[in-house]
Amino acid sequence: MVLGMVSCNDDDDKVVPEPEPVITLDSETGVYLVKVGRQLVINPTVEHDKGAYYSWIIEGKLVGMEKSYTFSSDTCGKVFVIFRVETKNGAAEEEMRVDVAELAPPVISLMMPAGGLKVLANTDYKLNPDVQNREGATYKWTLEDQVVSTDSCYIFNQPELGHYTISLEVINEDGKGEKTIDIDVVDQMPYKVEFDKPTYFAENNERSVFSGKTIYLQPSLEYFMAPAYVWTIDGREVDNGGKALFAYTPDAAGEYTIGVKVTETANSGPQIITRNIIRTGSASVESTVKVICYGTEDSRKRPVTAASSALWNKVYEYCPAPGQFINETKTGGFLGNEITHEQAVAYAEERLKPGNVWVSLGGFGGYIVVGFDHSIENKGGFDGYDFSITGNQFEGSSEPGIVWVMQDVNGNLLPDDEWYELKGSETDKEETVQEYAVTYYRPAGPGMKVEWTDMNGKTGSIDYLIEYHSQPYYYPNWIKEDSYTLKGTCLKARNVQDPTTGFWDNQSFDWGYADNFGQDKADGDNAEAGPLQTYFKIGNAINRDGSPANLKYIDFIKVQTGTNAKSGWLGEQSTEVLSFEDKNMSK
Template sequence: MMNRCINLLLLFIACFLLVACSDDKKEEEPLPVPPPVITLDSESGVYVTKVGKSLTLRPDVENTAGAEYTWTLNEEVVGTDSVYVFAPDVEGSYFFEFRVTTPGGSAEKVIRVDVGKKALPVISFALPGSGVKVVAATDYVFRPDVQNNENAVYEWYLGNDKVGSGEEYTFNQAELGEYQLTLIVVNEDGQDEKQLTVEVVERQPLQVEFLKSSLLAENTDCYVFKDGTICLTPWIENAGEGTTYEWSVNGEIVECKDRVFAFEPAGEGTFTVSVQVVDADQARAKMISRNIQATSIVRQVATVQVICRGDEMGAFRAATGTSAAESNRVYEYLPAPGQFINEYKEAGMGDFTVSTQKEACDYAARRLENHAYVSLGGFGGYIIVGFDHSVLNSGAYEGYDFAIEGNAFDGSSEPGIVWVMQDVNGNGLPDDTWYQLKGSEYGKEETIETYAVTYYRPAGVGMNVGWSDNCGNTGVIDYLAEYHSQNSYYPAWVTEDSYTLRGVCLKARNRFNGSIWVNENYDWGYADNMGSDRLSTSVNPDAEPVNVYFKISNAVYANGEATDLKYIDFVKIQTGVNAKSGIIGEVSTEVFSVTDKNVNN
């Protein structure tokens, strides 16, 4: 999220304190006049009506002394009162700008009115891509998002049997198998129906797999330089506390019994590495019959190919006199949902057609070229950039190697985890191994190193985006139409109805101090953060783009040991917090540029 709203509030508070703390002058100078504050009676800022039906727009406005009101539609002033009555005779979406100006300042809201022949209910369920699996004899509350639900009637059916009539339903079945759950919502204009298949299982299935390093990767193959080390780490879900690991190389069992296998190939060539994950839960051990017993053991195996090639410095691409200091290509741009995703005004997406990953990368590249921000949205959203040369691990710039511009200021840090990669396989793509640059929160108990959030496409326009994580939590990215009224905050170029982002999650440091939301800083090691590695003591009151500096020497393997990389070719920045700050919205990292500080031009 951008910081303009916070900045204005901080400046106002600062002005107030200066007046309050002055000595004899405070009795002579008038107190500052507070600016107007607009509040809508629609949480989303979106209103729905029908052709021929009047809709009264009545925003609540505080601090109205001397106020002047302006209602604008299609750049034409249509009203000058605090209330506006809209009586549409044509279907469509209408965007009103409501502006209030007083001696203390001004405020405005964008209000969208959707007009149709009818205003039918719209049911939205945030569903996992793999389907709905629930554990037997356990309560699960189904609570859908429903638009146009005023005076609506809800009916829940399990199979052909009606089982509920409220806005939520508690599902609990002891017998294993599939169940058809149906919700019907009826209002005066019609109805919507949604059917779900719910599978009841004894326990959530153990999942073990090696993940691709990027969307561009064709497979999960891993590459390592000769005499080097590669740490192999499977992604595991639904494992119990008694999980054990057994690793093998080319069919031969090795000594490693940890989740992370630090593999050092004996020489160049291709190696097949497998891990067998064994989950032993005594609660599952039981006699099925006199002749059959279910043990406590669940096993899953995952395999990956490791290719060892060449010498590290043999792949180094030295900078030349014509090399650019700034990154020259965006390889991937996959943000989490957020208020600046698909946004056509401040985020500038109105100037681009963004319906594919390539078009999203072109949009992000143009923004970075102009040092305009690219928002990564909520947790896990990321951008991957590369250079026309390799970035040397030299520490030539006061001990640092490269910089990332963000717009953090005192009281507003939105930390981005930084990852680096070498082009080991030499194909010019970021499809090798990512190494995390450790920061001040690395290794702390409250930092989640293997965190995943799945985001779900909303059913209609102007709706919150639901999410669930691998820790059993759920939530929403709030739709803030009073600030950003694009149809949806779910990326337009993501074709799937849900997608999962994985990474490192820091403990959130946002808080409400009684008057404003504050996103406190982290000590060092993160993009868009007010840490010591800004190499500046400025509090950046105007939220200008400023550099945070990074050391390649802070790159670590998955087991926490230092990598000693001689250079890198790609950088990934990823929003590192899953949090939101009230009316300001989700905590989201912003990136303006990525610069190699070894190159001066």
């Protein structure tokens, strides 16, 4: 019994060892963020650290010996930091990552008309800039050296005609952004009337028509509210019922000068219409276009020969709207140095050559123009169809492209004649908008959305998807102007999001559109988003008034993104094309 009692007392006197240290970082993820030149204090919690030695290690070098560490770096990047705690009872170690980012001063973007900003006297004009990195920022608007506002937007209104300069200064903790806006206060807006060129980069604006055919002319207007039209042929006034669209059938081959005088008839006082501009008053503006009438339609037809290819042979123009794959060097395949129209065309040609690699047309209005080494006849040799356009559409992923065709009427082997839209299932529907125009504005800094305004004064943007892309700009690098306008037919979008899954369904249209999973596609569900042809009939070509064009053949094809829509995290709807083929030559 005595021996047993002694044994129990020995157990009670045993010393329990101190536990090893335990480190808890003050970042749940173990990742810290700091900007260049700024200090970051990392202050972890350590348990059981009596008599501890602390070590902070970066790239194998001891940089600190305190319980907390103040980090700073003059260069961007990711830095891995090791924190080690040692006591006589053991050691603990944690690795963390510090992401060093650039300073983010404000970047100011403001949509400005290509011809400069003009505002009527005694009229409100709201300047509402898009400012990147605006969190916690202060604003200062200065007009002629006087501070006039400290709000994020400013209402400009001046009674005196003349030139005014407004400066905007936005300051946040990282720095300052500045923007200067020049405004001309006028008593009448600069009304403008002009005939559109067939393509954005066209050299001239002569129009061509075959003998016995009708050409349809309609000018584009700026600033008019209630225009009235008077048309002339070689200076002789003709009765067109005051309509904007003029159908002209020349009597014989030759050159004709078609003129139009547009008069503003609104005189009921100021009214607000497109682009935040308020217009009033009256004006008459004239414009002319030369129409050249050539011989018969058959005289320009280029027949199929033994050397002819069923596939397209040349890209003539590539003018996309801004979009997530424009300038993108990975999935989009750009080199990143395309700064001329010729380089952009070369990019598109190289992408299309294999026939299974897509070219993106960006948002609404973006287009591509291709040609063939022969004329494609209107004979429906492939189950009633004449040619095909390959896209990457599949069920739930249709991004419809409007298809246009052209004949080489003037015989110069260039697409500078008349475009004819191919009728589709949506052509005659009320929600389909003909002659729809969108102007895109260059963003002020990298990673910013591209803002746009349309012909009706509606505004929007092509959003920058930082999660998926890293190119600085969605705005095409080779467009020199700070804004450009694309015009075409706009369909009502059919994109819906599932409220439960969050997935987007870009629903298809019945028929008549490229990159569309409609009734006129090749067989197959194409679940892998591979190349899939859609078939087209030249007989569906229509004039600008909707009447049949009755073309015997075509020489050029244009595809143009036909919706102005975006699908959340998927980004903007943008037509993709992979190839073009004369199906009359197919076996």
